[in-house]
Amino acid sequence: MDRENPGRLVIRRADASDWLVVAGVDSVAASGDEARRASIRRWCEQGSVLLAEDASAPVGYSVLEYTFFEQGFVTMVMVAPTARRRGVGARLLKAAEAACTSPKLFTSTNVSNHPMQLLLQRVGWRPVGLLHGLDEGDPELFYLCPGAEG
Template identity: 60%
Template sequence: MNAHDLRRLTVRAGSAHDADALAHFDSVARSDSGERRGSIERWCREGSVLVADAAPELVGYCVVEYTFFEQGFVTMLMVAEPLRGRGIGERLLRAAAASCLTTKLFASTNLSNHQMQRLLQRVGWRSVGMVHGLDDDDPEVFYLCAPRSR
């Protein structure tokens, strides 16, 4: 995908038909024993997925669920590895914020994931806390979407 293709990129609601394509570029789905693949299928079935569509291929996805204290939560943001850093994640996060059904939208990432932290900060999210113990020696940092970016 080149810069011209990025202008044609659309973000749309995902469907059950998208699960194979999402699992294909998801680095975790390619390497685990099927757990992520099962989650992708469930998210697609439940209508929780937004996909970045650079026809004829999907290049990213974002999952928003409402099980975090009954607020929106970005459960997953994944962009195909060779296409990271081109604005796809930003487009997905902005679409998630625009479509969120609750007054607050949260996300989290490991403290070691500097790329995701920079992305969240660049699009106006603010750090609101940290939880230790989810992953050994790598705390989870939580972010809240700024109201003005929603």
Template identity: 70%
Template sequence: MGDIEPGALVLRRAEPADRTALAGTDPIAAAGDPTRRASIRRWCEQGLALLAEDSRGPVGYGVLEYTFFEQGFLTLLTVVPGARRQGVATRLLTAVEAACTTPKLFTSTNVSNQPMQQLLLKSGWRPAGLVHGLDEGDPELFYLCPSENLSLSSTLRTFPDTVIGKESRI
């Protein structure tokens, strides 16, 4: 994949028909993991996945659920290697913040995942805790989205569709 042209990235809610394409952007699903593939199917069917795509197709996705103490939780954010460091993850993160309908939004990442930690800190998220034992030898860091990101976006509950120039519900 080459560089993503400014304005060529579209963010939208993934539909059930997108599940195969999403699985292709996810390294765990692409490797054939049946559990991840089942999760992707469920996320698409339940409208929980936000898809980022350009003219060549999907380049990443994020999943927003409400299973973490009934608060928003960014369960997964992934971007294909050829589209990284081009603003895709930042746009997905902002879309998740805009879509969240609870007063708090959390996420977690492994200690070893430095790029995700950098993205979260750059976006103003604050460390909220550390859990050992989920992935052996690689603790999980939890983060909390700043309330001002949510209060700003929560009044809109939409994000701009940069290709067709209209507001899209998520």
């Protein structure tokens, strides 16, 4: 896969019938986490999932919601372990930016999640805040999309 169009990547909005496919891409859901599986099903039913597929299979997904002060928020970016470091995450973030209908688009990640921080830096998202108290001992870093007004 190349970073410009990894594996002829196609990104499309998932529908309710795709939830098992999306859950299969998610390493947490695939390990049997029922809460994550329920979230994936709900996200698919709500039309919030952008699904990345290459020629052979689904390789990742992102979730775009508007529950963060009525602004766009990328709740989840997940890339299949076999497709990581190939530009899929960057393409999913770009797709979320293109799909976002609010003036601003945010996301967050734990301080401990270095791969996500590196991805966000690489695609130009800028840090805008730090929140303590969600995960004990692992603060949440918030980022703003570079194309957002602000």
